[in-house]
Amino acid sequence: xxxxxxxxxxxxxxxxxxxxxxxxxxxxxxxxxxxxxxxxxxxxxxxxxxxxxxxxxxxxxxxxxxxxxxxxxxxxxxxxxxxxxxxxxxxxxxxxxxxxxxxxxxxxxxxxxxxxxxxxxxxxxxxxxxxxxxxxxxxxxxxxxxxxxxxxxxxxxxxx
Numbered sequence: 140x141x142x143x144x145x146x147x148x149x150x151x152x153x154x155x156x157x158x159x160x161x162x163x164x165x166x167x168x169x170x171x172x173x174x175x176x177x178x179x180x181x182x183x184x185x186x187x188x189x190x191x192x193x194x195x196x197x198x199x200x201x202x203x204x205x206x207x208x209x210x211x212x213x214x215x216x217x218x219x220x221x222x223x224x225x226x227x228x229x230x231x232x233x234x235x236x237x238x239x240x241x242x243x244x245x246x247x248x249x250x251x252x253x254x255x256x257x258x259x260x261x262x263x264x265x266x267x268x269x270x271x272x273x274x275x276x277x278x279x280x281x282x283x284x285x286x287x288x289x290x291x292x293x294x295x296x297x298x299x
Contacts, residue, residue, distance in 0.1 A: 153281065153296040157189025160292045161196050161218070176206040182218045189295075192272070194222040200230075210243050212236040214261065226269035232282060232293070234261030249288045259284040263295060 164181035171177075182200035187193055200218025207213065213235060220228040238246065238257035245252050261282035265275035279298040284291060 152299040154299055155189065156278075156280065156295045156297045157187055157192040158292060158294045159185055159187050159196055159220075160290060161185030162290050163202070174205060178204040178206060178212075180204065182216065185290075187220050187222075191297075192220070192222060192228075192275075194220050194228075197221055210238065210240060216261075222269070222272065224269075224271075226267060226272055228269070228272060228275060229266040230263055232261045232263040234259070234282060234284070236284070236286065246286065251287055254285045259286060261293060 162183040162185055164183055167179040167181075169177040169179065180202040182196065182198070182202065184198045185196035187195060197219045200216065202214055202216040204215070205213040214233065216230070216232040218230050218232075220230060222228065236257065236259040238252075242252050242257050246257075261284055263280050263282055265272075267273065267275060280295045281298060282293040282295050284293040
C-alpha cells in the first residue's frame with residue numbers, strides 16, 4: 140500500500156507544448172439568466188506557437204461565461220486551430236478566472252494587472268482527424284492564461 144500512496148502523493152511534471160494569442164471581441168453581457176450571469180465573447184482569430192504545435196486560430200469561436208456572485212468567472216471556450224500543415228483541431232477549453240474585487244475592477248476599466256495578481260487556469264480538450272496530431276487527444280493539459288481587453292494568451296502545458 141505504501142507504494143501506491145507514494146505514487147498518489149507525487150506531483151506530476153509539466154511540459155510546455157504551445158501558446159495561443161487570440162483577439163477577442165467586446166463582452167456581450169446577457170445579464171442574469173436561468174443559469175447565472177451570462178456573458179459571451181467572440182474569438183476573432185489569432186496565432187498558435189510553440190515546440191509541439193504551430194498554426195492559427197480561426198475566427199468563429201467564442202467564450203461562453205458564467206459570472207458567479209463572488210466574481211469568479213467560469214469559462215467555456217470553443218474554437219478551431221488550423222495547424223501549419225493545414226490540419227484542423229477543435230478545442231474546448233474550460234476553466235476559472237478568480238480575482239479580488241480590486242483586480243476585477245481594474246480589468247473592467249481596461250487595465251492590465253500583473254498576471255500573478257489573479258488566477259486564470261483552464262483544462263483544454265482537443266479533437267482532430269490528423270494522425271500526426273492525435274497526441275493532443277491522448278494527453279492532459281493545463282492552460283495558464285492572461286486576459287487583456289481585446290485579447291487573451293494561454294500557455295498550454297502537458298501533464299506528464
